[in-house]
Amino acid sequence: MKSEKLKSLKDILKNVFLPRNLTCSCCGRESFTGGILCEECLGKTEKNDGYVCDHCGLKTPAPAAYCERCKNKLISFDKARSVYIYGDVTSMLVQKLKYGGEKYLAEEFAMDTYKVFAATMTHADGVVCVPMSEKRERKRGYNQSKLIAKKFAEISLVPFLDVTFKKKETESQVGKTYKERRKNLEGSFGITDKKSVENKRIVIIDDVCTTGTTADTLASALKKAGASEVFVLTYACVVKNKDDAKADLFDSSIEVKNAE
Secondary structure, X not given: OHHHHHHHHHHHHHHHHOOHHHEOOOOOOEOOOOOOOOHHHHHOOOEOOOOEEOOOOXXXXXXXXXXXXXXXXXXXXOEEEEEEEOOHHHHHHHHHHHOOOOOHHHHHHHHHHHHHHHHHOOOOOEEEEOOOOHHHHHHHOOOHHHHHHHHHHHHHOOOEOOOEEEOOOOOOOOOOOHHHHHHHHOOOEEXXXXXXXXXXXXXXXXXXXXXXXXXXXXXXHHXXXXXXXXXXXXXXXXXXXXXXXXOOXXXXXXXXXXXX
């Protein structure tokens, strides 16, 4: 009992005098920003704001109802938004959460995505995560999408609905074209309790949006289960390289390191 009290006291003192935001979660240097990133690393991030596609949330040079990325393609979800453009710093944070076991980042991701939600989506009836297959989740030990979704639910006071599941094992999406990604994920998501999403506005939470295929496929399953509207929120989204501006995003093999 005495040892437990001492451990508890040590934890309290550690949190008071050595909060984790004194060290940058990206580079490891001292940080005085009050957040998880130092000024230098924070300066290397790019917010996904300004002009964005009203439908899929991709940054655009001018206001657009539908951009080339989503027009006639991403039709199952009603709106998608992300906090950052996927870059060196956000990539490292995602990898640390996804593969490095640094689960505290899920709360940081959730707080950032909630700010975007509050500014663009107003309200929802339920929050779901992008599910992993049981095999992959056992291997990793957790589903980072579920960690973020649960924290988001706590912050937003929107109920977390643990009703999404992966029907089958699928190949990695890395390097695949839009059509290949769509075919790979076809029929791979299911809803365990359709009544819990019926006639409700549902938010899908994930870490990264590459082409939007995964979110749109899950949104399709939710709509078939009766959801009235489906929104998508991600911490970061991938944009094509400026040198490939003439290429169709869905037909380019943009890769997110170690992506599923």
